[in-house]
Amino acid sequence: MKKVRIALIGCGAAGMSHLKAMLSVRGLQLKAVCDLNRKYAKRAAEFAGVPFYLDAETLMKREELDGVAIIATAHAHYPLLMLAARHKLHAICEKPLTLKPAEGKRVVAAFKRARRLLAVTFTFRYVPSTRRLKQFIDKGTIGKVLEVRHVGWGGLAEKYRAGTENRVKYDRMYEGDIRGILFDCGVHTFDLFRWLSGGEYVKFLGMGVCHKGYDYPDSGSVLCEMDNGVRCLYEHGPLPHYMNGADGIPLGTMCVAGTKGSLVFKIAVVRRNGHYLSEFQVHTKRGSRSEMVPLYGKLRDKQYADFVRSVRAGKLRGSFPSPEEANKATDAACRAVDAVLRNVVGTRRAARAAARRY
Ligand SMILES: NC(=O)c1ccc[n+]([C@@H]2O[C@H](COP(=O)([O-])OP(=O)(O)OC[C@H]3O[C@@H](n4cnc5c(N)ncnc54)[C@H](O)[C@@H]3O)[C@@H](O)[C@H]2O)c1
Incomplete structure (x- = not known):
């Protein structure tokens, strides 16, 4: 069967992990890579043994492609996606x-x-534990869903120390339209809340606390009312009690409570042979059980295999949200961040003083 020919646009941290997955998928042919940054473009091209470009339009004009993978910085998604559509290319694009x-x-x-x-x-539609949450909900194991809670994955302020490259990247996430980590990570959660609750967003109540030295709340909580009555709560922040996962990485937890029981997913509990494992628990009247599952499994390989199947079938296959649903996650994340920003406590001066202690 003819291979699906694609090019990678954006060869940064996530781009390199996508690149490795692409190369492992039969039925997919990587034709070229592209990044504005020559160093990154060249590194990816050498890794994959394909040509590189520094400009996406030239790439699209010169290469014979069926599609593109857009793994560039989030603010570049819009112009790059419009360009891909103009060139009649299929696209697989990172969130948001x-x-x-x-x-x-x-x-x-x-x-x-x-x-x-x-x-x-959307990674978490492919993560083994969140897929289990969805399967148990759909099977009716916990009855009707009443609430979904997510304590955030990513109290990054503690991890990304002053003066490091990561810290600069983290600070820049709060500039302009990027709307900070509450948006960047939150968009995953706001997609999951719709997926798991089966409802649409009605209302957002938010609260932010400015306590680590930024002009932006570095912890935020959002309570969402869904149109089917489900309540969803998202908490995201760098508080110490979030920092007790494997290797000190944030221990995000997601719980779904229903009329007949509850499900719990602890994101990264231990690390074995270089891989993080999650704990997945089921609690019903018949008892409780728990199992350890790989945090990521082969999710990117699966995403590219599904993309190839989708292009061949002419419609989306696998667990991708529809583009309309992906946009609903953006909309919800924006509304949630606005709700937090309207209700922030903690003084900026105190926050700046705290920053000097880093
Ligand atoms: N799903 C996940 O779990 C997950 C995890 C990490 C990142 N991401 C997403 O992946 C994307 C990339 O993130 P990253 O961490 O790799 O960022 P990064 O900054 O490491 O890399 C982004 C790269 O895109 C390049 N770029 C920007 N505009 C471009 C353009 N117009 N044409 C070509 N290249 C361009 C930059 O030069 C940079 O090398 C973001 O959308 C991010 O939200 C998703």
């Missing part, structure tokens, strides 16, 4: 679809007009 819901709408319409597929790689 775009930074603004209005841009997302234009992207969705452009791909519809071009009759091309758009798959957004």
